[in-house]
Amino acid sequence: METYRQEIQVAFSYPVTFTRGVFEADSPVLAGTLAARGEPGPHRALVYVDDGVVAAHPELPQRIRRYAERHAATIELARPPITVPGGERAKNGWNIVRNIMADIGNAHLDRHSFVIAVGGGSVLDCVGFAASIVHRGIRMVRVATTVLAQCDAGIGVKTGMDEHGVKNFAGTFAPPYAVLADFDFLATLADKYWHGGLSEAFKVAIIKDEAFFNYLERHAPDLAKRDGAVVGEAIKRTARLHLDHMRSGGDPFEMGAARPLDFGHWAAHKLELLSNYRLGHGQAVAVGIALDSRYAALSGRLTDGEATRIARAMQAVGLPVWDGLLEAGAGDGRPEILKGLEEFREHLGGRLTITLPQGIGRRVEVHEMDHALVLEAVRILKSAARREISVRAEREESRAGARTGAETDDLAS
Numbered sequence: 001m002e003t004y005r006q007e008i009q010v011a012f013s014y015p016v017t018f019t020r021g022v023f024e025a026d027s028p029v030l031a032g033t034l035a036a037r038g039e040p041g042p043h044r045a046l047v048y049v050d051d052g053v054v055a056a057h058p059e060l061p062q063r064i065r066r067y068a069e070r071h072a073a074t075i076e077l078a079r080p081p082i083t084v085p086g087g088e089r090a091k092n093g094w095n096i097v098r099n100i101m102a103d104i105g106n107a108h109l110d111r112h113s114f115v116i117a118v119g120g121g122s123v124l125d126c127v128g129f130a131a132s133i134v135h136r137g138i139r140m141v142r143v144a145t146t147v148l149a150q151c152d153a154g155i156g157v158k159t160g161m162d163e164h165g166v167k168n169f170a171g172t173f174a175p176p177y178a179v180l181a182d183f184d185f186l187a188t189l190a191d192k193y194w195h196g197g198l199s200e201a202f203k204v205a206i207i208k209d210e211a212f213f214n215y216l217e218r219h220a221p222d223l224a225k226r227d228g229a230v231v232g233e234a235i236k237r238t239a240r241l242h243l244d245h246m247r248s249g250g251d252p253f254e255m256g257a258a259r260p261l262d263f264g265h266w267a268a269h270k271l272e273l274l275s276n277y278r279l280g281h282g283q284a285v286a287v288g289i290a291l292d293s294r295y296a297a298l299s300g301r302l303t304d305g306e307a308t309r310i311a312r313a314m315q316a317v318g319l320p321v322w323d324g325l326l327e328a329g330a331g332d333g334r335p336e337i338l339k340g341l342e343e344f345r346e347h348l349g350g351r352l353t354i355t356l357p358q359g360i361g362r363r364v365e366v367h368e369m370d371h372a373l374v375l376e377a378v379r380i381l382k383s384a385a386r387r388e389i390s391v392r393a394e395r396e397e398s399r400a401g402a403r404t405g406a407e408t409d410d411l412a413s
């Protein structure tokens, strides 16, 4: 027998740039990104734009054309910008991927040309997938337009498509050529996604960075009101923590069973599915974080006070920390939520590995979850939610009472 051990090391390097007005004619950012390697231009490109972004910015395709005309020495559009369905529709079914492959073939793009995708995490995943398989990979520039895409989904090394009834069942590891996060796009994003994306900020802060958690807690009311400066800071810090983890966590292509960046996600995946996607990913992750934080408190890893602080801070941002689906199936003794643990194990592969906070800002990996404690955590979240509802009702009642009193006074005077 003869064995030759082949060993290849490939380094990946790409910029993640935070900017504004990326398609303003005089912005140097995109043209500079394409020209950064000093290769002679113009660089041929196809541009795909999320239809939700186009609906909110109808002039965008025209603006992209003008941008290319202005920077004609650097960028040549092989076709005018192409609009693609945004949201999870992008990842469901293969027609969009087939069309993109055909476009790339018809335009004769080669491995040195560019595919540029402008949109949320779903469009970046779908267009990125198509670009990663044609010619075994065409250079991909992602222009991220949602909070989640700018701090998490759009900055990493993966693409994904939904198939076989499973989210991200198909996909590739395909580091991008560059990522551009344009904060100006966030103004038109629906609240569900604007606030929802911040769950990922809480996720990394709670397991990696106590000072950042304190920042989020302190600025929760600003985030609830969609403060642009605060969200920009939160996005950059979240992105840095994700990038640091991918770079130095030792497993960028996820070969192992541990996935610390999936803290709070085992329950979240199950809740998204049980809710038939009524719960957005961000909302489901917030509930998952609240559950795992309460579990961490019950198992001696957080204090009760820390678990309460976590829930209150997320709530103050406008994120849910309870959903009735946590109790689905509990009545007949088969709580659905517990099935999420086995499904999560299968999703990661190998041994069950769940990341929990160990004090705020640090983490620990566990390979077993005590089912009775999970259900106890559900019970505590429920009674906290009930208390919250009755306090709110009382407050509203007394406010209404004060109003009626004032009206009576008005009538009397």
Ligand SMILES: NC(=O)c1ccc[n+]([C@@H]2O[C@H](COP(=O)([O-])OP(=O)(O)OC[C@H]3O[C@@H](n4cnc5c(N)ncnc54)[C@H](O)[C@@H]3O)[C@@H](O)[C@H]2O)c1
Residues within 6 Å of the ligand: 050, 051, 052, 053, 056, 085, 086, 087, 088, 091, 119, 120, 121, 122, 123, 125, 145, 146, 147, 148, 149, 152, 153, 154, 156, 157, 158, 159, 160, 167, 168, 185, 186, 187, 188, 189, 190, 193, 281
């Ligand atoms: N590849 C990865 O590493 C990775 C990581 C995390 C999540 N993801 C994926 O990301 C996806 C979720 O992405 P998302 O949260 O960005 O949502 P999304 O891409 O599904 O977009 C949400 C909605 O907002 C619209 N939209 C996007 N930008 C807008 C803007 N600026 N103004 C107005 N509307 C806008 C879209 O058209 C869509 O209707 C999921 O499919 C998830 O699996 C991928």
Ligand SMILES: [Zn+2]
Residues within 6 Å of the ligand: 200, 265, 281, 285
């Ligand atoms: Zn997530």
